[in-house]
Amino acid sequence: MTYRHRAVVGLLLLLLAHRQELAAQASRGALARETFAIADVSLISMAVDTVLSDATVLVRDGRIVATGPSRSVRIPRGARRIDGRGKYLVPGFADMHAHLYSDDEVPDSVAPYELGVMLANGITITRLMMGTPEQLALRKEVESGRVLGPQLWLASPEFAGRRYGGAAFKGYAVSTPEEARAAVREVKAAGYDFLKLTLFVTRPAYDALVDEARQAGIKIVGHVPPEVGVPHALASGQQIEHLDNYLEQVLADSAPMRVSVSDRGVFQPSNWLSLDFVDDAKVARIAGLTARSGAFTSPTLTIFKNAFAIGQSEEAVRARPDWKVMAPGIRAAYLAANTRYWANPPSEARRNRWVEVRNRLTKLIADSGGKIMAGSDAPEWLFTYGWTLHRELESLVSAGLTPFQALRAATRTPAEFLGASAEWGTIETGKRADLVLLSGNPLQDIRNTLRIEGVSIGGRWLDRARLDEMIRVGGELVSR
Numbered sequence: 001m002t003y004r005h006r007a008v009v010g011l012l013l014l015l016l017a018h019r020q021e022l023a024a025q026a027s028r029g030a031l032a033r034e035t036f037a038i039a040d041v042s043l044i045s046m047a048v049d050t051v052l053s054d055a056t057v058l059v060r061d062g063r064i065v066a067t068g069p070s071r072s073v074r075i076p077r078g079a080r081r082i083d084g085r086g087k088y089l090v091p092g093f094a095d096m097h098a099h100l101y102s103d104d105e106v107p108d109s110v111a112p113y114e115l116g117v118m119l120a121n122g123i124t125i126t127r128l129m130m131g132t133p134e135q136l137a138l139r140k141e142v143e144s145g146r147v148l149g150p151q152l153w154l155a156s157p158e159f160a161g162r163r164y165g166g167a168a169f170k171g172y173a174v175s176t177p178e179e180a181r182a183a184v185r186e187v188k189a190a191g192y193d194f195l196k197l198t199l200f201v202t203r204p205a206y207d208a209l210v211d212e213a214r215q216a217g218i219k220i221v222g223h224v225p226p227e228v229g230v231p232h233a234l235a236s237g238q239q240i241e242h243l244d245n246y247l248e249q250v251l252a253d254s255a256p257m258r259v260s261v262s263d264r265g266v267f268q269p270s271n272w273l274s275l276d277f278v279d280d281a282k283v284a285r286i287a288g289l290t291a292r293s294g295a296f297t298s299p300t301l302t303i304f305k306n307a308f309a310i311g312q313s314e315e316a317v318r319a320r321p322d323w324k325v326m327a328p329g330i331r332a333a334y335l336a337a338n339t340r341y342w343a344n345p346p347s348e349a350r351r352n353r354w355v356e357v358r359n360r361l362t363k364l365i366a367d368s369g370g371k372i373m374a375g376s377d378a379p380e381w382l383f384t385y386g387w388t389l390h391r392e393l394e395s396l397v398s399a400g401l402t403p404f405q406a407l408r409a410a411t412r413t414p415a416e417f418l419g420a421s422a423e424w425g426t427i428e429t430g431k432r433a434d435l436v437l438l439s440g441n442p443l444q445d446i447r448n449t450l451r452i453e454g455v456s457i458g459g460r461w462l463d464r465a466r467l468d469e470m471i472r473v474g475g476e477l478v479s480r
Contacts, residue, residue, distance in 0.1 A: 041056070041087050051443065098129065113470075114478065139154060156171075156172075246286060248260045298374070301359070312338070322382070
């Protein structure tokens with residue numbers, strides 16, 4: 001072999017190794033040594049926007065090895081056959097903004113069972129958005145197969161411009177560019193996937209974060225401090241949560257205030273006056289700017305509108321399945337906070353306007369070609385992970401997205417954002433077998449995503465009885 005040949009072979013081997021490394025990063029869960037087929041099912045692959053009736057999907061060793069009309073897919077002898085007649089198969093769901101009760105008052109040992117509750121709700125990918133060292137260890141346990149749960153992507157502990165909230169603050173206070181750069185290097189070295197931004201970050205510190213994060217190869221996600229503003233955050237490549245700071249951006253030039261009800265502004269009664277000064281033309285412009293920037297956006301509609309605009313009675317909260325998977329101390333704290341807020345709420349007209357503007361922003365971003373991702377932000381304000389992701393899909397449809405667009409926000413688009421499109425997000429040959437079997441068509445009624453008959457995670461099939469048991473055990477441990 002000549003030197004040139006050896007060099008070419010060496011380069012090919014390096015490229016192959018790099019490709020394998022990327023695949024490993026995009027697939028963060030064990031693959032099961034099982035063979036099964038979901039036969040005679042209506043397939044919603046999300047690779048196309050149509051339903052393939054009477055389809056069969058064959059899974060072997062954790063991956064999809066064949067998919068197509070049932071007449072053309074041969075099921076091997078000895079393979080488990082799952083009856084899909086009258087049912088619909090979709091890719092596993094991604095919750096792109098979630099937390100754990102074990103991040104705070106619940107023991108860390110309960111975290112694997114919390115992941116089980118998510119998985120039982122069809123969530124096969126989760127981005128945890130308030131990093132802890134325990135989550136780094138948990139991610140390894142999921143990757144190895146020792147813990148059964150969704151694939152995990154982890155944001156760092158929060159970056160804020162100063163400490164706030166007393167002892168509850170467990171992040172990085174970065175008031176100077178030098179502090180910002182050092183903290184970026186620290187979270188990158190620790191192994192977090194994202195840098196999570198919250199409050200009070202100044203423009204100089206923010207720009208240092210962006211520059212250092214770009215050099216380190218780590219993305220910035222989260223809130224948009226008013227000192228930074230949405231246009232600058234978009235230009236910097238940040239992924240924005242909660243439509244944060246958008247309400248301030250759409251105030252009319254003639255408005256007597258520059259503050260509105262983004263983030264903690266919802267708790268300031270005077271801030272709600274700003275809803276009288278929203279400029280609809282600015283709503284359209286900022287939505288278009290978001291789409292053109294290529295930014296990924298998680299609007300988080302469900303919790304915000306239910307907590308601060310629609311309201312929820314204690315009776316309704318107790319009737320939800322969430323109640324059984326909720327830590328007692330957190331139940332009490334949020335019930336008290338809910339009572340305080342609704343003792344003197346903003347006017348109904350302003351609350352309705354707030355929902356209308358947030359919905360319109362979401363729809364306009366989507367209609368302009370923007371990239372919407374579904375994130376629940378649960379557990380938060382009496383809503384628990386799992387079920388709330390499905391409510392978020394319903395909220396996206398209520399905002400004007402089609403059911404297909406809503407499903408894409410929990411499948412294909414998160415895979416694109418995480419650089420994992422070759423591994424999951426659609427049902428196609430060669431991809432991970434992360435699948436959810438439904439008893440109703442979600443393209444006709446998005447609420448059918450909750451009618452789960454079974455879940456496959458990395459080719460491990462979990463039937464309805466097993467899913468119910470996972471929810472029961474998780475609920476018992478969390479609510480002790």
